[in-house]
Amino acid sequence: MSGKIVIKLGGSLITDKRTENTVNREAVDRVAEAIAEIVNLGYSVILVHGAGSFGHILAKKWSIDDGANPVISVKQREAIAQIRTNMIELCSILIKSLEEYGITCRSFPPSEWATGTGKTFEGDISIFAKGTGFVPVTFGDVVDINDSREFGILSGDDIMLRLANEIEGVSHVIFLIGDAPGIMDRPPGREGSILLERWSPSDEVDSEHNEEIDVTGGIRLKMERAGEIAQNVDDVWIIDGRSPSRILELLNSGKTVGTKIMES
Numbered sequence: 001m002s003g004k005i006v007i008k009l010g011g012s013l014i015t016d017k018r019t020e021n022t023v024n025r026e027a028v029d030r031v032a033e034a035i036a037e038i039v040n041l042g043y044s045v046i047l048v049h050g051a052g053s054f055g056h057i058l059a060k061k062w063s064i065d066d067g068a069n070p071v072i073s074v075k076q077r078e079a080i081a082q083i084r085t086n087m088i089e090l091c092s093i094l095i096k097s098l099e100e101y102g103i104t105c106r107s108f109p110p111s112e113w114a115t116g117t118g119k120t121f122e123g124d125i126s127i128f129a130k131g132t133g134f135v136p137v138t139f140g141d142v143v144d145i146n147d148s149r150e151f152g153i154l155s156g157d158d159i160m161l162r163l164a165n166e167i168e169g170v171s172h173v174i175f176l177i178g179d180a181p182g183i184m185d186r187p188p189g190r191e192g193s194i195l196l197e198r199w200s201p202s203d204e205v206d207s208e209h210n211e212e213i214d215v216t217g218g219i220r221l222k223m224e225r226a227g228e229i230a231q232n233v234d235d236v237w238i239i240d241g242r243s244p245s246r247i248l249e250l251l252n253s254g255k256t257v258g259t260k261i262m263e264s
Contacts, residue, residue: 003171004044005247006163007035008156008222011050011140013178013241014094020057021086024178027242028097031176034244036101038251039135046128046163047105047137048156049094054086055140059153064142067149080142080151084111087141095137104134110141110154117145117152119225121159125166157225164229164236172251173229175222176241182259183223183238199238200262201227226261236261 009031016022039045051059059065062072062079069076088109095105114123121143128136140156157175164173180188183196186206199205201224222238230236239246239258250256 002042002044004046004167004169005038005172005174005251006046006048006160006167006170007173007247008160008175009047009049009094010175010177010222010241011052011054011056013052013176014049015052015054015090017052017056020053021089022053023090023093025093025097027178028094031241031244032094032097032101032103034247035098035135036103037248039103041248041251043251045135046167047094047135048159048163049091049137049139050156051083051087051090051140054090055083055142055153058083058086059142064151065153067145067152076151083142084109087139091137091139098135105137106134108136108138110138110143110159114141114143114154114159115146117143117154117158119158119161119228121154121162125162128163129167155221157221161225161228165232170233172235172237173226173233174236174247174250175226175238176244176247177219177222177238178241181240181257183219195257196259198260198262199223200230201264223261227264230261230263 011017014024014028016024035045058079062076091107098105114121116122138159141154142151143154145152164170181195183199184193185196186193226236237258237260246256246258
């Protein structure tokens with residue numbers, strides 16, 4: 001088998017988003033094992049992961065996504081340094097787990113190669129296509145902005161969009177989430193919610209975004225970016241990352257439990 005797969009590990013999957021700097025090691029190890037199997041099948045994999053409790057809590061506390069505030073700028077700068085350190089730590093934990101399954105990785109922190117936020121951020125995405133023999137890993141991060149805001153948060157979902165659209169040969173784009181089997185017709189904790197096996201941007205869904213914790217748009221941003229990616233990539237899915245073997249099922253049979261994202 002061969003092909004190029006871009007996978008996003010949601011912050012709610014690999015961390016406890018409500019407790020600062022808390023890793024869900026069981027989830028990390030399950031995902032690492034599945035990714036190792038995918039690589040061993042001959043697929044090229046690019047990994048992006050969310051921040052979860054390693055970034056969102058501090059970013060929310062000090063309004064990092066709003067840019068520089070002269071009143072609290074010193075505290076903001078301290079928070080930025082801590083968030084970047086935290087994100088490198090989280091990435092290292094993921095990479096260590098992958099290496100235990102024999103997978104060589106290389107980390108690309110966005111603060112070192114990207115500027116600006118949103119889907120039009122600047123940065124050389126081709127660095128993720130140049131390497132051979134390793135899995136490139138990047139993540140949502142605080143990056144510099146070349147205007148009065150000075151800094152902001154670059155979401156991993158925005159990175160996913162550019163990776164999928166600009167790197168040649170991407171066959172599958174998969175978003176792994178941590179609280180549902182895929183896109184639900186209403187918030188997953190609500191009684192009677194059901195899985196949508198297919199979804200397109202023209203379909204209305206009662207989604208939920210926890211603004212008290214998440215500073216990058218939550219499931220709504222994932223859905224929006226996944227819908228844009230589906231215009232260029234045939235297999236775009238949102239899947240329950242608590243059962244990462246579903247990726248292997250998808251690769252082997254062309255279908256699995258989850259939501260396939262369709263063109264609008």
